[in-house]
Amino acid sequence: MLSKKKRLLFEKQAEIAKAIAHPLRIAIVDFLKAGERCVCDIAANIGSEQSNVSRHISIMVKAGLLEYRKEGLKVLYRLKTPCVLDFFSCVSGVLKQRVKDNEKLLAAL
Amino acid sequence: MLSKKKRLLFEKQAEIAKAIAHPLRIAIVDFLKAGERCVCDIAANIGSEQSNVSRHISIMVKAGLLEYRKEGLKVLYRLKTPCVLDFFSCVSGVLKQRVKDNEKLLAAL
DNA sequence: TTACTATATGACCATATACTCATATAATAA
């Protein structure tokens, strides 16, 4: 059985993984690779409502993935932990493998 | 605005990220680091119902994170893409940063 | 054949998540 310590760790890790696990949030992270951006630019880039984008951003801030600074009316967000980007290279690997598996399956028909 | 191509990629990536983003599934991945295991052993290790564990496993299989082989009555699961484990070192980094931020906050009081 | 074991899955319910609309907050400018 899992120790309490491990259980707690896995919960925290899942919290952070959940904060990434949404197409719009991934799009936001991808957009912020280039540097800090305001909510308005992010919303325009990913093509979603301001209120929705604002909510997705706040989820990632709470998880510790993004940080921000205020400048006049605007709030500029940026990636806090760029290693998150490495995650996507792994995920891309999984996707490539899935494509390969599908090819094998097709070839076997 | 996002291209269709990017939108599709982000959806696929989110699908895989979601498949990891649950404490029990993270526990399963952690347990499988040591090698292939049957559902019964996994369920015993993480302390959850067999049916529940079976469902979580099938989510990860569908996402391409786990693969399996059958041996008699048992089905032995293993990690298909060990790079997933790298993800957790990044996540741990995020957690450590959060602790540091909290310390700063406390020190400022 | 029947009995037993390991795993998967349908049906159900409770909770969480995502989204939209309207509104609140806050900085700026006239």
Add this chain to the structure above:
DNA sequence: TTATTATATGAGTATATGGTCATATAGTAA
């Protein structure tokens, strides 16, 4: 002061997810 702009958030709704129980499937053994 009022108006404008950028962002955040409450309320409501629709959908997704997680969990349990009971049952189905399938391999093994007697």
